[in-house]
Amino acid sequence: MPGDRLTLQDRQQIAAGLREELTYAAIGRRIGRPTSTVTREVMRNGGPRGYHAEAANRAGARHGHQRRTAAPTPSPGRTDPGGRDPRLVDEVEAQSMELMIRAGLPQMMARVLSALFTTDSGSLTSAELVRRLHVSPASISKAIGYLENQALVKRERDPHSRAERYAIDDDVAFQSIVAGARNQTRVAEACRIAARKLGTTTPAGARLENTSQFLLHVIDDLVRSAEHWHEVYPTHPRKTSESDD
Incomplete structure (x- = not known):
């Protein structure tokens, strides 16, 4: 196995794994490569939906040729600004x-x-x-x-x-839930109006009325829960003061 260079067969196995909706870790185990290698390969070549083995192999060959012909420039190991291994960051991002x-x-x-x-x-x-x-x-x-x-x-x-x-806000999950609740409330209101027009005693009207009531109750519970846990888990970490020492 020549270093981290992938063969066409490796890339075909990666493409097959993506079609099977395997994780990068599972694909890596299948071809005997680190998860980070699979992650970089897929991300460089169209992502999980746009990856094609033959095209990726041609791009890999061009990249390898450019590396061999380029003048070597010594440099320290590349690190993430937070001091982390960038391969680990890439892996978390891809997952x-x-x-x-x-x-x-x-x-x-x-x-x-x-x-x-x-x-x-x-x-x-x-x-x-x-x-x-x-x-x-x-x-x-x-x-x-x-x-x-x-x-x-x-x-x-x-x-x-x-x-x-x-x-992206630290409380993006809370904001997204609230925005989703607003959209679902509009759907519930539209169902309620449609039910009144069709008549709530008709099968279609009753279905729409029940859908409206169901959505409104679920939305109310969801927003109340989100507001509660938003208070319990503040989005900004508490700063340690000197008095805490």
């Missing part, structure tokens, strides 16, 4: 993205959101996201627009430059 996609989030939106989640600052500019994800600015803009509508990200002005930053 987060996988889970978001399986939960129904479109691929590009999941990639942007997982990148923000795994960044200590919780914010990145469009240029930073383009470099990190190897996609076009238009793709980033479309993803941000979608995530804004879901109350998952917000726009901020960088105080040190004129660039716009895209940020």
Whole structure:
């Protein structure tokens, strides 16, 4: 096994594993490679939905040729700004993205959101996201627009430059639940109005009325629970004061 270089057969096994919806760890075990190797391979070549073994193999061959012909430049080991191994960060980011996609989030939106989640600052500019994800600015803009509508990200002005930053709040889960509750309340109200128009004694009207009441009760319970746990688990860690020592 020549270093970390993947063969076409390895890549075909990766593609097969993705079709079977295996995790990166499971695919890595199947081909005898570290999870981080599989993660980088998939992320460099279209993500879990756009990965193609033959195209990835051609890109890998070009990349290997460029490495051999480029002049060597000694440099210290690359580390994440937080002092973490960047391979570990990549792995966590990829696993987060996988889970978001399986939960129904479109691929590009999941990639942007997982990148923000795994960044200590919780914010990145469009240029930073383009470099990190190897996609076009238009793709980033479309993803941000979608995530804004879901109350998952917000726009901020960088105080040190004129660039716009895209940020994720520490309480993003709470904000998302509240935004989802608002949308579901509109659905419940629409069902109630439709039930009145059709007549609540008819089968269709009764179905719509029951759906409306069900949604309203569930939404009320969900929001109350979210507000309670939002108070119990504050989004910003409590700072240790000198009096705590």
